[in-house]
Structure formats: structure tokens, C-alpha cells
Amino acid sequence: MIVLGIESSxxxxxxxxxxxxxxxxxxVIASQVDVxxxxxxxxxxxxxxxxxxxxxxxVDEAINKANIKLQDIDAVAATRGPGLIGALLVGFCxxxxxxxxxxxxxxxxxxxxxxxxxxxxxxxxxxxPFIALVVSGGHTNIYHVTSYDHFELLGQTRDDAAGEAFDKxxxxxxxxxxxxxxxxxLAKTKDPGAISFPRTMLEKxxxxxxxxxxxxxxxxxxxxxxxxxxxxxxxxxxxxxEAVIDVLSQKLIxxxxxxxxxxxxxxxxxxxxxxxxxxxxxKAKSKKIDIxxxxxxxxxxxxxxxxxxxxxxxxxxxxxxxxxxxxxxxRID
Ligand code: KG4
Ligand code: ZN
Numbered sequence: 236m237i238v239l240g241i242e243s244s245x246x247x248x249x250x251x252x253x254x255x256x257x258x259x260x261x262x263v264i265a266s267q268v269d270v271x272x273x274x275x276x277x278x279x280x281x282x283x284x285x286x287x288x289x290x291x292x293x294v295d296e297a298i299n300k301a302n303i304k305l306q307d308i309d310a311v312a313a314t315r316g317p318g319l320i321g322a323l324l325v326g327f328c329x330x331x332x333x334x335x336x337x338x339x340x341x342x343x344x345x346x347x348x349x350x351x352x353x354x355x356x357x358x359x360x361x362x363x364p365f366i367a368l369v370v371s372g373g374h375t376n377i378y379h380v381t382s383y384d385h386f387e388l389l390g391q392t393r394d395d396a397a398g399e400a401f402d403k404x405x406x407x408x409x410x411x412x413x414x415x416x417x418x419x420x421l422a423k424t425k426d427p428g429a430i431s432f433p434r435t436m437l438e439k440x441x442x443x444x445x446x447x448x449x450x451x452x453x454x455x456x457x458x459x460x461x462x463x464x465x466x467x468x469x470x471x472x473x474x475x476x477e478a479v480i481d482v483l484s485q486k487l488i489x490x491x492x493x494x495x496x497x498x499x500x501x502x503x504x505x506x507x508x509x510x511x512x513x514x515x516x517x518k519a520k521s522k523k524i525d526i527x528x529x530x531x532x533x534x535x536x537x538x539x540x541x542x543x544x545x546x547x548x549x550x551x552x553x554x555x556x557x558x559x560x561x562x563x564x565x566r567i568d
Contacts (some may be wrong), residue, residue, distance in 0.1 A: 236309045238549070239294070239333070240542025241451035241561075242325030244318025244346045245373070246277045248289035251420050252301035252308070256546030259356060262532070262539040265289040265332035268413065275406045277372075283321035285555035289327050292337050297538070303463035308339065314543020315343035315555070318564035319372070331557055343555040345565065346536075349381060350502040351541040353529040361498035361527040366491045370483065372398035372413065375444045377486060379494050390442025393559035397479055400446040400506045404453050404475050406489050408468045416477055419508050421469040427477035429470055430456060434482050449478055476510060486513045491524050500527040507534035 238256070242249040251262040267285045271277045298305065314328030316323055327343065334341035350369045354361055361367075364381040366389075375392040395403070398415055405414025432452050435445045443474070453475050456462070462471055487499050499519060501512065506528050516526045532539060548554070 236305050236546060236551070237276060237303065238542040238546050239291075239297070239308045239311045240545060241294070241311065241313040241326045241330045242346075242536055242538040242541045243286045243290065243322050244314045244316070246271055246282050247288045247324060247536040248326070249536060249538035249541075250290075250294040250297035251542050252297050252303060253542035254341050256543045257356060258540045260303065261297045261324075262537055263293050263297045263300065263382065265293050272412045275412050276402060277319070278323055279319045282319055283325060286322055290325055291554075292332075294329070295512040305387035308337065310334075310340045310342065310545065312342040312344050312542050312548070314346045314349065314541050315559070316346065317564045318346055318561075318562050320561060322347055322534045322564075327561050334406055335557060338556040340476065340549050342548040342550065342553065343543045343559055344541045345375060346541075347374060347565075348386060349540040349544045351378065351386065351500065352544040353502050353533040353537070354500040354527055354535060355545055357527070357529055359527060361500045361525075363446035364494065364496050365498035365500055365527075366487060366494060366496050367500045368483065368506070369489055369503045369504060370397050370501065370505040370561070372402060373501065375446075375483075377416070377442045378537055379490070379496070382502075384551075388396070389494075390444065390568075391443040392446065392448040393437075394445050395450060397444070397446060397483060398503070400450050400479060401476075401505065403450055404471070407454055407457055408462065408471065410468065413504070415505055415508060418472040419510060422473035422476045425470045425473035427473045428500060430474035432456075432474055434485075436482065436485070442486055442488065444482065446479070449475070454558050476508075480508075480511045480514050483511065484518050487515065488519060488522060490522065492522065494527065496503060497524050498527060499524055502529060504535040507531050518549065
């Protein structure tokens with residue numbers, strides 16, 4: 236089965252052609268980062284307009300790169316939520332029209348489930364049951380995944396998402412957007428233990444997160460110490476990043492031990508952070524837990540993961556009708 240995947244939940248317009256839920260024939264991503272960079276974050280109205288401009292060329296490119304014809308597409312899968320409503324509407328309405336015109340089924344995919352499915356597109360996949368982290372600019376959720384369709388939410392952020400904290404700390408120091416990759420590069424040159432920022436673990440046994448205290452603590456440090464040189468910014472970046480990594484790693488290992496899982500998968504934009512993946516792998520190894528992550532091009536928003544999730548939904552007859560709508564917030568479990 237050849238599935239056309241479409242993703243437009245935030246600031247990436249993406250289309251992919253995936254065969255049988257696992258072979259990526261093409262994956263095209265048009266990023267709007269340069270436009271939103273000026274504003275230090277995503278401007279929803281601009282995002283919607285840019286999705287409208289990009290959607291047709293991006294889908295065309297995905298079909299051309301896959302070297303298939305329009306008639307070869309058996310089904311469409313598009314992100315239905317959660318995300319920015321105006322942005323979601325562009326991809327989802329395009330997908331509805333495409334499916335209707337070609338008389339093929341449409342799957343309305345949950346963006347968080349799609350991130351977890353990015354793990355299944357790799358050669359080295361986690362085995363059920365496993366712990367999955369979806370960590371991005373909008374989410375920091377831990378799931379206990381027991382099958383292709385069962386995602387039990389164990390914990391989530393009570394305030395900022397981890398990626399959002401990276402973006403806000405970068406903004407405080409005038410480093411640009413998105414902050415994660417910039418902070419990771421800057422941090423490489425410094426001792427992560429030099430500044431002691433808080434690690435908020437919340438109540439004993441909780442798998443929830445809170446990053447707002449850390450963010451305020453970094454803001455106070457920058458203000459009180461008049462951080463302005465590149466050297467000082469790099470030091471803040473290294474110590475801030477380490478605090479986020481410590482909390483994410485500890486909660487994941489706690490969750491794996493609590494659920495007796497020896498596989499953990501990390502997904503979403505922040506999982507592209509190599510320092511995080513390396514430190515988590517080292518910590519997990521001593522507990523005999525293996526870490527799984529998508530390749531860098533599948534960590535952030537992409538349509539291959541949407542097509543992969545849509546494939547299983549379509550096989551189960553879990554399809555959308557023309558009157559189905561997008562949604563901005565949800566939980567999966
Ligand atoms: O999954 P994603 O592309 O979009 C959302 O669904 O949000 O994630 C984007 C987020 C941004 O907050 C960005 O700063 C963060 O992922 N990010 C990183 C890295 N690369 C992207 N955070 C830390 N380290 C990175 N290398
Ligand atoms: Zn995402």
C-alpha cells in the first residue's frame with residue numbers, strides 16, 4: 236500500500252510517500268524557520284499563509300522524488316491535531332480534497348502518535364512494551380506503549396515543553412530561533428556543571444515535568460550576572476541544557492523501571508539533541524536499558540511518520556469522512 240503523508244501542524248509543510256508503513260520513497264520538508272526567526276517564535280497567521288503557498292509544490296515534489304504516478308497512491312494520511320488550527324486546516328483540507336477526488340481513503344493522524352511511529356521507520360526498532368518520550372516545542376510527554384495502538388500517558392509537562400524552554404532561553408540571550416540546535420552547539424565548549432540550575436522532579440513517583448522554574452532561574456542568572464559575551468552565553472547554554480537532560484533522562488529511566496521495560500524511544504525535535512541521546516544512553520546502559528531514536532531528519536516534524544501511522548489506521552478501517560475536523564489539543568491514551 237502506498238500512502239501519501241501530509242504534515243502541517245506547526246511551521247513545517249511536509250509530504251512523504253511511504254510504502255507498506257515502512258519504506259520511505261520520499262520525504263519533503265519545507266521549513267518556515269527563516270520567516271519565524273525574526274519574531275523569536277512561530278507566528279500562527281504567517282504559518283497558515285505559508286502552508287497554503289507550500290502545500291501543492293511540496294506534495295508534487297514528494298510524488299516526483301518517489302518516482303510514482305498520482306494513480307499509484309492508495310491512501311492519504313494527514314495530521315489532524317494537536318497543533319495550530321489554521322496550520323492544521325491547510326494540510327487536512329488538502330488531504331480531504333485529494334482523497335475525495337481520487338476516491339481513496341483518508342486517515343486523520345494524531346501528531347503525537349506519528350512522532351512515536353518515527354521509531355518504527357528505523358532498522359533498529361524498540362520492542363513492545365516500551366517507554367516513549369515525545370519531546371518538542373509543544374510537548375514533553377512520556378508514554379507506556381504496549382502495541383501499535385495503545386499509548387498510555389504516564390506524564391506530561393505542567394507548563395513549558397522542553398523545546399519551548401530551549402527556545403525561550405535562546406531568545407533571552409538573543410541567539411535566534413529555534414533555540415535547541417543553537418544552544419546545543421554553544422554548549423559543547425563549556426563545562427555543564429559550572430552553573431547550578433534547578434532540576435525540578437515534582438512529587439515522588441510523578442512522571443510529569445515542569446520547566447518554568449528552570450527558565451526563571453536562567454533569566455535571573457542572566458540578569459544578575461549581566462551575561463553578554465559569547466563565552467558567558469555558552470556557559471549558560473551548557474548548564475541549562477544539562478539541567479533539562481538530567482530531568483528528562485531520570486524520569487525516563489524511572490518510568491522504564493516502574494513499567495519494567497528495557498526499551499526507551501525518544502522522539503520529537505529535542506530528541507535530535509546528541510548530547511541528550513548520548514547521556515541518556517550512558518545512564519540507561521548501567522540499568523540494562525536500550526535507547527532508540529529516529530534519524531535526525533525524522534526527529535522533527537515530517538510527513539513520513541504521519542504516513543506510517545496512517546498506514547496502520549487505514550488497515551484497521553479507521554478512516555475520516557469529509558465532515559471530520561482538525562483539533563488543537565488532545566491527549567492520547
Ligand atoms: O518536533 P518539532 O520539530 O516541532 C514541534 O512539534 O514542536 O520540535 C521543535 C523543537 C524546537 O523547540 C527546537 O528548539 C527543538 O525542537 N530542537 C532541539 C534541537 N533541535 C530542535 N532542542 C534541543 N536540541 C536540539 N538539537
Ligand atoms: Zn512535532
